[in-house]
Amino acid sequence: MASSLTKGAASTTGSQKTFFGHPRGLATLFMTEMWERFSYYGMRALLPLYLIAPNGLHMNPATATAIYSVYLSLVYLLAMPGGWFGDRVWGPRKTVAVAGAVIMLGHLTLALPSEGTFFAGLGLVAIGSGLLKSNISTMVGHLYDGPDDPRRDGGFTIFYMGINVGAFAAPLIIGTIGENVNWHLGFALAALGMGLGVAQFMLGTRHLNERSLVVPKPLSAAERASTLRKSMIWLGVAAVFYLGTVVTGVYTLNWLLVPITVAGLVIPVMVLARIKRDKELSATEQKKMSGYIWFFVAAAIFWMIYDQGGSTLAIFADSSAENSVLGWDFPVSWYQSVNPVLIMALAPVFAAFWMALNRRGKEPSTIVKFSSGLVLVGASFFLFLMPLTIAGDGHKAAAMWLVAIYFVQTVAELTLSPVGLSVTTKMAPAKYASQMMGVWFLAVTAGDCTTGLLSIAGVELNGTGVVALQAALAVLAGAAIFMYRGKVKALMGDVR
Known part of the structure; x- marks a missing residue:
């Protein structure tokens, strides 16, 4: 059709x-x-x-x-x-x-x-x-x-x-x-x-x-040759290193996972530091980048929790949830369809809601929306404590507990993610206008790599204590942005 x-x-x-x-x-x-x-x-x-x-x-x-x-x-x-x-x-x-x-x-x-x-x-x-x-x-x-x-x-x-x-x-x-x-x-x-x-x-x-x-x-001919040469050198170094670990019998999966997770945390810091140290940026652009770092760190915390919807929550559902509705069983993977269908249903509602508030002069600022998204994603993990407690008592948790968690996370996403994309473009220095969207994606990288490092270290991410700690971290991050909104607003300059 x-x-x-x-x-x-x-x-x-x-x-x-x-x-x-x-x-x-x-x-x-x-x-x-x-x-x-x-x-x-x-x-x-x-x-x-x-x-x-x-x-x-x-x-x-x-x-x-x-x-x-x-x-x-x-x-x-x-x-x-x-x-x-x-x-x-x-x-x-x-x-x-x-x-x-x-x-x-x-x-x-x-x-x-x-x-x-x-x-x-x-x-x-x-x-x-x-x-x-x-x-x-x-x-x-x-x-x-x-x-x-x-x-x-x-x-x-x-x-x-x-x-x-x-x-x-x-x-x-x-x-x-x-x-x-x-x-x-x-x-x-x-x-x-x-x-x-x-x-x-x-x-x-x-x-x-x-x-x-x-x-x-x-790329000019010289740039192309230089890029190719550097790429081949790094590829050769990696190949020799990993071949050495295999030949000596010391290779484990962590030899692959740990360098990637560390790089996923170090590279965002290096990129932000490079932009922040650029002497060609004006004083106003420097201030905006200082303000943007607040949003970046908070976004990394958000994505650290949010992206566990496909791992920690899914693994919990596989082992400890009653994956059925009215006696009808469904595959665990179906939980991953909850978020997109809610996005399609709620995105127009949120857009209309913000417009209605804007006409009345009452639309929340970027800072308030961002802090609300963080508090909500933290609340979703506080909610996660309920099915964890039920499973801890030897019972299967109802599917609707997980649906409720995904619902709260979707509301949090609609509150924070579009705002994050918008504020990234608005606060980008002119010199880095085309690169800043990639910088925003690095916040996702940093959040997921934090989860990866915790897992590699053996932290039980679906343990009640760890879930509560992550929830509290997100809520505190949202509260910190709200409490210091005056300072952040001053750094943002004319961006609202």
């Missing part, structure tokens, strides 16, 4: 078909993103369950959580070099096409019934997702006549609906097949989804803006 997605609307040609009144290329990018998210969220829903399953890799929950967290952190960590690759090497369109093929190859590798190829598959999916993430959003922007095009915000809203449509459907389809039929068949379905995405992207490229073919800042 592809024709039902398009309709005639006002256009520059008068006869050109549009996608809900937007450039036809938006349909191509919408479907590409939908299928990419279908494959990504389907695999993500299966990943921790496959890692702990007796007929999977049969790992302990701590190791499974560490792998899951490191994988998520890599996806967001690689978004920055992915954006750089699109800007300097291939251009957005070619980078997205190659990224889709790499993701599909990664899922096919995961579909192989071999533990030896499993981590290679995860790595390929992470690399492909990093390449695709920044560049496909850039291509959406190319469809419009600059930032003042009145259709631009609506276009991005439709595009992000594609994310949630794919994220909602994936656990229901891929999760069911993976859990109830065969894990590797589930991963193969993820590959099929990405394959469909790549196919329709290639067929629909004629509708995209020609700017997506352009390399905005191509």
Whole structure:
């Protein structure tokens, strides 16, 4: 029913078909993103369950959580070099096409019934997702006549609906097949989804803006040679090091996980420090970066808790929840569809609510929204203490406890995440305008790497004490931002 997605609307040609009144290329990018998210969220829903399953890799929950967290952190960590690759090497369109093929190859590798190829598959999916993430959003922007095009915000809203449509459907389809039929068949379905995405992207490229073919800042011959040489040196060092650990018999999985998690914490600090120390920034830009660090640290705490919805909560559900409604049993992976369906239902409500408050002059400031999101995500883990207590008494916790936790986390996400994206663009120094979205993604990396390090250290993340501590940390972080809102507001300058 592809024709039902398009309709005639006002256009520059008068006869050109549009996608809900937007450039036809938006349909191509919408479907590409939908299928990419279908494959990504389907695999993500299966990943921790496959890692702990007796007929999977049969790992302990701590190791499974560490792998899951490191994988998520890599996806967001690689978004920055992915954006750089699109800007300097291939251009957005070619980078997205190659990224889709790499993701599909990664899922096919995961579909192989071999533990030896499993981590290679995860790595390929992470690399492909990093390449695709920044560049496909850039291509959406190319469809419009600059930032003042009145259709631009609506276009991005439709595009992000594609994310949630794919994220909602994936656990229901891929999760069911993976859990109830065969894990590797589930991963193969993820590959099929990405394959469909790549196919329709290639067929629909004629509708995209020609700017997506352009390399905005191509590397000079000297820069290309230098980049290649440095890359090969680092690759060689890593290969020699890990070959040495294997030959000497000391290699364990932690030799891979620990360096990545440490890098995921160190790199964000280095990037922020480099921007903050830049002498070319004006005094106002320096102040705004000082203010932005408050939001960055708080966001890392938020994502540390929020992203455990796919690991700590899922593993708890697998072992300690009554996964049924009115006597009807459902796969554990289906919990991962709760958030996207709630996003689709609540996002328009939140948008209308903020607009209504704005008309009355009562819309909360960025600081208040941000602190509220932190308090809410902390509250979700305080709520988590209830099913943990029930399970501790030897009973199965009702499914609705988990649904309630995901509901509170979704409300927290809608309060904080859009605000974080907005404040990142508003507070970005002019020199780093195109890089700051990658900096925002590094907050996700830092949060997930914190979870990964705790898991590697053997911390039981679904223990009541640890859950309560994380909840308290988020609430205190939200309270601190609110209490010091005057100081933060002063650092933000004209940003509200």
